Amino acid sequence: MILWHYPSKNLINLTNLKNALHIWRADIDLRPELLTKLAVNLSLDERQRADRFYFERDKKKYIASRGLLRIILSGYLNIEPDRLEFRYSQQGKPELNNIDTEARLCFNVSHSQDLAVYAIALNRAVGIDLEYLRQIADVQQLAERFFSRSESSLINALPESQQQQLFFRFWTIKEAYLKATGEGLSGLQAIAVSITPENAINLSSTESNILLNNQWFCTEFKPGAEYTGALVVERKDLEENAIEYFTLETDYIMNH
Incomplete structure (x- = not known):
């Protein structure tokens, strides 16, 4: 906690x-x-x-x-x-x-x-992202547009009431990584996010299949009841x- x-x-x-x-x-x-x-x-x-x-x-x-x-x-x-x-x-x-x-x-x-x-x-190097948890009408289409096939499949397989939450989890961790590296949102689809059995986030590169968690520490946090946040920082x-x-x-x- x-x-x-x-x-x-x-x-x-x-x-x-x-x-x-x-x-x-x-x-x-x-x-x-x-x-x-x-x-x-x-x-x-x-x-x-x-x-x-x-x-x-x-x-x-x-x-x-x-x-x-x-x-x-x-x-x-x-x-x-x-x-x-x-x-x-x-x-x-x-x-x-x-x-x-x-x-x-x-x-x-x-x-x-x-x-x-x-x-x-x-x-x-460090990146942080914060999102207000709002309703997105076309969350499945957005996932298919910006995320990898495995990520969008995970989102689409969930009940509609849970899709928004997972979408924002994926989005914040990706954006935090891209802000840490300075790449900007153009690299969004080159980053893959997966969920461990313990419900933690794994971060990897879709282009080279490298587990980025070895180089970068990533974690999620709740700064408020209606917000979700993610941090990515050089591990060291x-x-x-x-x-x-x-x-x-x-x-x-x-x-x-």
Whole structure:
């Protein structure tokens, strides 16, 4: 069972990430005064991107998710949130640009509906995905379009009430892997997911038939009653009990 707890200053530092990984969850439907505090820390290009959102609710959630990322990262690096600079891969994956340290702080972000999750690691490529569990009318057709034949067969063989859940399990683990590698969704069908007898996830490549679990640690988690999440990170001897789960609360935001 996953226990989400509040962060303390003695836990949030680079030393504690050497043999661990941290997952954060945060509400991004925030009060105006919190949004104002977070917006001040954003860079010019982040503010310009926020202004390009057509709907005000999407603009506010972008400001919240990006501002909270800065708050989280600044706690590990002990610098002000507005001093962080980012660069982007060709697929748009962000990474820190102006932190001169031998320890490479790696991160990934996902948000859905009113929730965001953040994966924080040290010297490990990492990807995280979050999905709000909503009803999909054409789940069988989507599975046949985006998944392998074995995956779509597993979904289609289930009662209709269980198909949605398995679809989202497959989708989140695949997307988390593609975000970890930086490949983007174009590689969705090259990744195969299977379920072990213990109901855990196995990850492999359909192109070379390599069990990716040997190279990557993958796990699922529940950040909320109506959400499902998945994490994929470079294994490097990382064990599941080395993952710590934090809830980002208002007090932490206001004090950073």
